[in-house]
Amino acid sequence: MNRFKHIIFGxxxxxxxxxxxxxxxxxxxxxxxxxAFVPHTKPKLTxxxxxxxxxxKAYETYLNDTIGFHQYFVRLRNQIDxxxxxxxxxxxxxxxxxGYLIATSHLDFHLGKNYMRTSRIDSLVSMLKDVNDAFSxxxxxxxxxxxxxxxxxxKELAPSWYDITAQHESDYQRYIRLxxxxxxxxxxxxxxxxxxxxxxxxxxxxxxxxHWSLYGAAMAADSMVKFIEKVRNEDLPDISxxxxxxxxxxxxxxxxxxxTLNLLWPVRNNKMAYPKFAFNKKDKKRLKLLTxxxxxxxxxxxxxxxxxxxxxxxxxYYNTSITSNGPSASKKTSEINFMEExxxxxxxxxxxxxxxxxxxxxxxxxHAWTKYCSFNARLEYYINLIKNDPAWFEQVKQKADQYNKxxxxxxxxxxxxxxxxxxxxxxx
Numbered sequence: 001m002n003r004f005k006h007i008i009f010g011x012x013x014x015x016x017x018x019x020x021x022x023x024x025x026x027x028x029x030x031x032x033x034x035x036a037f038v039p040h041t042k043p044k045l046t047x048x049x050x051x052x053x054x055x056x057k058a059y060e061t062y063l064n065d066t067i068g069f070h071q072y073f074v075r076l077r078n079q080i081d082x083x084x085x086x087x088x089x090x091x092x093x094x095x096x097x098x099g100y101l102i103a104t105s106h107l108d109f110h111l112g113k114n115y116m117r118t119s120r121i122d123s124l125v126s127m128l129k130d131v132n133d134a135f136s137x138x139x140x141x142x143x144x145x146x147x148x149x150x151x152x153x154x155k156e157l158a159p160s161w162y163d164i165t166a167q168h169e170s171d172y173q174r175y176i177r178l179x180x181x182x183x184x185x186x187x188x189x190x191x192x193x194x195x196x197x198x199x200x201x202x203x204x205x206x207x208x209x210x211h212w213s214l215y216g217a218a219m220a221a222d223s224m225v226k227f228i229e230k231v232r233n234e235d236l237p238d239i240s241x242x243x244x245x246x247x248x249x250x251x252x253x254x255x256x257x258x259x260t261l262n263l264l265w266p267v268r269n270n271k272m273a274y275p276k277f278a279f280n281k282k283d284k285k286r287l288k289l290l291t292x293x294x295x296x297x298x299x300x301x302x303x304x305x306x307x308x309x310x311x312x313x314x315x316x317y318y319n320t321s322i323t324s325n326g327p328s329a330s331k332k333t334s335e336i337n338f339m340e341e342x343x344x345x346x347x348x349x350x351x352x353x354x355x356x357x358x359x360x361x362x363x364x365x366x367h368a369w370t371k372y373c374s375f376n377a378r379l380e381y382y383i384n385l386i387k388n389d390p391a392w393f394e395q396v397k398q399k400a401d402q403y404n405k406x407x408x409x410x411x412x413x414x415x416x417x418x419x420x421x422x423x424x425x426x427x428x
Contacts, residue, residue, distance in 0.1 A: 034259040071262075079264040090260045096157040100207050101257045101267065106151030107158055109354045112168030116358030121171060124360060125178040127369040132184045134372040134381075141232055141347045144179065144186040145224065146172060147296040148193035148212055149354035153205050171358040185231055189220050190354065202244075202273035208255040208266070211299045215273040218303035225309050228287070228347055236287065237309045238280040245274045253299050279308045286311035288326075288344060292319050292364045293351030314345070319362035339371050375419060382415035 043049070050056075074089075081087040086095040096102035108114045132142045149172070158164050169177075172190060179186050193204050193216065204216035212220065222239050229236045250258075250269050258266040289310040291297055297315055300306070306313040307325055314324035322331045328341060342348065352360050371377055386392050400410035 034262055075262050075264045078262050082261065082263055082267075088261055090257075090262070093257060093260060094159050094162075096154065096159050098157060099267065100154055100157045101261075102154060102158055102162075103150060103210055103257075104158075104162065106149055106210075106355055107155065107162065107164065108151070110149050110151035110155065110170060110172075111164065111166045112170040112173070115168055115174075116171050118169075118174060121174050121358065122178065124365055125175065125182075125184075127365050127373070128179075128184050129182055130373040131365060131368045132182075134368075134378075135348065136183075138343070140342075140345070141228065142185060143224075143228065143231075143347065143349045144175075144184060144360070145293075145349055145351040146175070146186065146188045146190050146357065147220075147294075147351055147353040148190045148204070148216070150205055150210060151354060152190055153193060153197065170354060172354045175357060175360070185227075187224065187227055189223075192223075202246075203270055206250065206254045206272055207269045208250065208258045209253055210257050211253045211296055213272060214252055214254055214299060214302055215275060217296075217299040218275050218277070218305065221300050221303045221305040224349075225305065232287075232347075234285040234287070235283075237284040239305060239309065240278045240280075242276045242278040245276070246271055247274060248272070252302050275303075277303070277305065277308070281308075287346040288312040289347045289349065290314050290316070290342065290345035291349040291351060292316045292361055293349070294318060294353065294356045296353050297351050298323075310347075312345070314341075316364070319364045338367060342368065342371075378419045378422065379412065379415050382418045383411050386411060386414060 043054075048054075078089045081089065082095070088094060088101075092103050092105050094102050094104055105114070128142070128144070135142045155164055176188060189212075193212070196204060200216075202215045203213050204219075206213045211217070225236055225239060248269060248271055250272060251274060254272055255266065255269055261267070287310055289306060289312070291306075291314070293315070295317075298317075301315065301323070312324070312326040314322060314326055314328055316322055316333055319333055322328050322333060322336075324330075326344075328336055350361050350364065372381075386396055396410050396414055397407060399405075399414070400407045403410070405413075
């Protein structure tokens with residue numbers, strides 16, 4: 001009996017001190033928790049924080065986050081709640097019908113429960129039309145891409161308690177309505193993915209991924225290239241599927257929601273597909289592509305299509321950091337010359353999904369409008385146009401001599417006449 005008591009006592013002692021040993025010596029690598037979890041830092045002890053009790057409270061929180069095996073016990077609790085009650089300890093993620101993980105914020109934006117000020121979207125679309133006209137004159141193509149929404153794609157799989165009744169015109173619906181019939185090139189993958197949902201052999205959205213599947217993104221990338229090829233009437237490199245690997249093991253972002261759940265065992269995905277492409281670049285036109293967008297484009301980049309098809313591709317993530325195979329690689333957009341960088345590219349793509357397009361372009365549209373479409377920008381454009389045309393420039397020189405005006409004054413007056421003609425043409 002005493003021996004049994006000694007064993008129980010020994011187990012209790014080990015149970016008490018083992019977490020502290022793990023905390024100090026990190027004997028086992030249990031990995032960190034994912035998602036929005038940020039461990040608290042060790043508080044500093046001062047006379048004031050000790051006397052107020054703030055130090056003790058902060059240290060208790062810090063100890064709770066850093067005690068040995070904390071990650072394991074959090075995952076154990078999450079696994080029990082998920083397995084028994086379909087409960088997720090992750091911001092915005094719920095278990096929907098058939099075990100699909102659903103982001104309720106994506107449903108909210110799809111149903112118009114969250115939406116941008118309509119006046120802001122109206123303003124952005126108006127500027128988009130102007131920028132599109134300015135780019136066209138420079139033989140530059142502007143393309144707006146509406147990435148598909150998980151909220152729209154899996155609306156019917158929402159948890160039973162969630163109201164899927166539309167409440168307001170969504171940002172996406174307003175953009176589509178305002179751009180309809182305009183000269184602004186746009187691709188609506190939100191609509192096309194819904195049309196292909198029950199036809200596609202492989203998932204366009206996975207069970208556990210917040211973004212379009214790698215397969216879906218690859219198909220979208222191929223469609224984008226064909227669209228650009230048609231709009232510009234240029235023969236771009238040919239893309240063909242060399243092979244497709246089927247797998248239940250997720251790659252890249254195909255299970256990115258799994259990591260945020262912090263479970264002991266990940267949610268099992270459906271069978272996914274991973275295509276590998278072959279490219280024919282012989283005697284093909286290689287354009288330079290600039291994309292401004294959200295994380296959906298990172299998934300598209302994983303197909304390697306932009307890198308292989310275009311002579312240069314640059315991605316401005318939320319119009320801040322740059323991923324590129326060109327000279328602007330790893331820079332911030334604040335570190336580059338905006339017009340020089342835009343002018344180097346042939347195609348400019350703006351991409352976003354329902355949850356982000358309220359701020360489409362993330363100030364790029366405003367910046368481009370100021371640089372290419374404002375009165376001063378158009379005036380400078382025509383002045384440069386005149387100067388670069390010897391015959392036209394000579395006519396302006398002769399006019400300046402005839403009317404006894406300075407050349408700069410005559411240049412500005414002639415350029416201003418063309419700016420006013422632009423305005424009249426737009427009104428008509």
